[in-house]
Amino acid sequence: MLIKKIRNFAIVAHVDHGKSTLADRILEMTGTVDSRKMRNQFLDKMDIERERGITIKSQTVTVFHDHNGENYQLNLIDTPGHVDFTYEVSRALAACEGVVLLIDASQGIEAQTVAHFEHAKKLNLKIIPCLNKCDLPDLDMNDAIIDAADYLDVDPDDIMQISAKSGLGVKDLLEQIILKVSAPKTTSEYFRGLVFDSEYDSYRGVIAHIRIVDGEIRKNEKLNLIGTNTNLDALEIGYFRDSKVPKEVLSCGEVGYIVTNLKNISECRVGDTVALKKNVEKVEALGGYEPANQMVFSSFYPVDGKDFEKLRTSVEKLSLNDASITWDVENSPSFGFGLRMGFLGPLHKEVIQERIEREFNLDIISTAPTVSYKLVTADKSSHHIKRIRDIPYDKNIREWMEPIVDATISFPKDYLGKVMDLVQKKRGSFSSMENNGYRVFAKYEIPLAEVVNNFFSNLKSATQGYAGLDYKFSGWRSSDLQVVEIHVAGNSVEALGGIIPKDDVYTFSRSLVDKLAKEIPRHQFKVPVQAFSGGRIVAAKTIPPYRKDVIAKCYGGDITRKRKLLEKQKEGKKRLKQVGTVAIPQSALLSILDL
Known part of the structure; x- marks a missing residue:
């Protein structure tokens, strides 16, 4: 063509x-x-x-x-x-x-x-x-x-x-x-292609989706990815119809695919430049893309601890076709081994979780989505905090910084008051506003932590479903933040804690503890739920135990008989408390989203 x-x-x-x-x-x-x-x-x-x-x-x-x-x-x-x-x-x-x-x-x-x-x-x-x-x-x-x-x-x-x-x-x-639309332009006689996407086929390996910028490519030619300096073979080339259609030559301006001999998709980085191996020194790399920026983090744990390896394998397979996922292994005293994962946003997290459960037949527990923070200590060193355990408690903390996004909200002008109230509750600051017919476009600076915490659902509710939202990361802002840790039955549960504004610590802790006391099922022993912040307990509640009526068969007689049975029951529950574990359901982990 x-x-x-x-x-x-x-x-x-x-x-x-x-x-x-x-x-x-x-x-x-x-x-x-x-x-x-x-x-x-x-x-x-x-x-x-x-x-x-x-x-x-x-x-x-x-x-x-x-x-x-x-x-x-x-x-x-x-x-x-x-x-x-x-x-x-x-x-x-x-x-x-x-x-x-x-x-x-x-x-x-x-x-x-x-x-x-x-x-x-x-x-x-x-x-x-x-x-x-x-x-x-x-x-x-x-x-x-x-x-x-x-x-x-x-x-x-x-x-x-x-x-x-x-x-x-x-x-x-x-x-x-x-x-x-103008036809593609070429500036060089040497072959150059932009890798704008990639996929992994379990039979054929990595398949690169490319736009031919200059020159042409033929089947079986020796290629090189300039960014990673990876050599590969063009085992098959072609273009996309209702399926992949093989072709002998792809020429300048065309969009198609290359079946490579690569087995690791990380070697074929999106945004890289592909060139003929024999001409690689004569070719200048294309501009490429900025790397994907993970905005939201969540932990995934298998319901059955034996399925951890299956979970890790499933995430490895999904990441072959979605390079924007990041993950590493973590261990929780409450849930065992799991994966701490990074996503592009809350919907991305939901989609990946559903695909793991559906495609790999796995039952998993996921924590509420959180964001990363920056922390500056007294020695002026900066620390990236993705979870509470990353906080360097052995150093004096001088400043907390949280990610801020530039948000554009579109909505009918009748809902202006409700939208402004919602954004104010979410610690947003007004930037600008303009009208387009009956719709309003309002721009705000909002902390990312507030955006991922059911902000879009609340926005839709406030505008009867008529609002639209777009946001992009704009930078870091100094904030007065404080850590809230949740202890259940004496054990710290990191997945339930959070880093929140200092002014909201008491309200947040009280609401979360009350919510957890309703969501965590009763056990055979008392389960205390406590919120710690600043080295002290700021909220607490105890989930009462199940209790069998051990004196039901005693219709009368000496009171000491009843006391003996009650004391025996008390000793049994005391022993059970030492060895028993508390089951924390998925609804309790996500209760933080409703606050």
């Missing part, structure tokens, strides 16, 4: 604005997928994606479309919409020259729409704004077009109107992509 007849583009949008549905219609109209094989959300490969109705992993497909009697190759990348997977979107955009910015005509521009628009502008990509669901009844399209044009600062005539569900206007959209 001639380079002037290739177009690389991505579909980006807010959650539920119709990206995957539009991709389905494009596949149908270009005859890429046989009608017998066609199903909804065709590019979403995982069961969990189709069940939840969300895209988790970016997917690539090549389609062909006739324009004025000439055949064009369109390489489409369908991207996720949720804020947790923004990193996936940024990788996809680096492999494109244009984007279709999809907007739900009934909802208007929302927080993630703005984030994707700004990112595409920064990369100088051609942006084709497109209003979807234009065939909905009782919809004022004129207002929708004017609002979108005002915010995006474009001519209203440049905004496409389509219905991804019925296919209305989709062919016109394909024509506009061919006319407006």
Whole structure:
């Protein structure tokens, strides 16, 4: 295919604005997928994606479309919409020259729409704004077009109107992509390719998804990954249709895959530059990507301690196809061996947990999501704190610092008061605000710890489901924080503790202890639940034991007989308390989210 007849583009949008549905219609109209094989959300490969109705992993497909009697190759990348997977979107955009910015005509521009628009502008990509669901009844399209044009600062005539569900206007959209998105450009005769994604196949090893930036590549050529200085063979090359289609040559501008002989996906780093081994010294590495930044941390423990190795194996296999997961082994007195894992966000954590339980048939207990902190000691050394046990108690702590995010919240203006109250409770500070028709875009600086603690659920509740949220890490802020440790039956349970603002210590501790006393089941002995902070107990409650009525058979007689039975019961419970263990259920571990 001639380079002037290739177009690389991505579909980006807010959650539920119709990206995957539009991709389905494009596949149908270009005859890429046989009608017998066609199903909804065709590019979403995982069961969990189709069940939840969300895209988790970016997917690539090549389609062909006739324009004025000439055949064009369109390489489409369908991207996720949720804020947790923004990193996936940024990788996809680096492999494109244009984007279709999809907007739900009934909802208007929302927080993630703005984030994707700004990112595409920064990369100088051609942006084709497109209003979807234009065939909905009782919809004022004129207002929708004017609002979108005002915010995006474009001519209203440049905004496409389509219905991804019925296919209305989709062919016109394909024509506009061919006319407006520029063909790929080349600057060197030597082969260079950008690795924008990778996957692991248990039979064929690592498969790199690449965008050919310069030159061409042929099957069986010797290659080198410049960033990691890893040699590999192109055992098979090709492009993506409804499945992988082998090809002898991939040329400049095309998007495809390389089946390598690598067995470890960490050797094929996303963002690396692949070149011919014989020309590697003549080739300059491409810009690549910033590494994924883990925002949320949680511990996973198997319900049955014997399944720890099975848990570790399952996470190793998942991380082969998701390089954004980090993990290391930890040991808890309450739960035994487990894994401390890092994720891109709360939804990412939920998805990984569900995949482990479903795909590997494992029952696991997970702790509430937390964030990392920075701590500066008296000797001016800085420490990264991912869990309470990382705190250097042997040194004087001079300053605590917590991560802050720049959050953009979009919502109907009728809910302005409720949103402001919620953000204030979450220790957020106002930055700016602007109106777009009936919607408001408010920007705040909010501690990340507050965002991952059910903030989005509370925001949806406050706005009856109409709010949208986008956030990105902005830096560290000095805060007056204090550690709260929870002891259950005399043993410290790190998973239940937290690092929280000093002013909230008493309220937080009291609420958490009361909640735990309800969630932890009664045992045959008393179970004291205590919250420690600053070297003292700030809240405590005792879960009463089960007690058998040992004097029920004594209808009368000497009182000493009854006392003897009660004393015997008391001694038995005392011995049981020394050897008994307290079962802490999953609901107790997640009770911190409800505070």
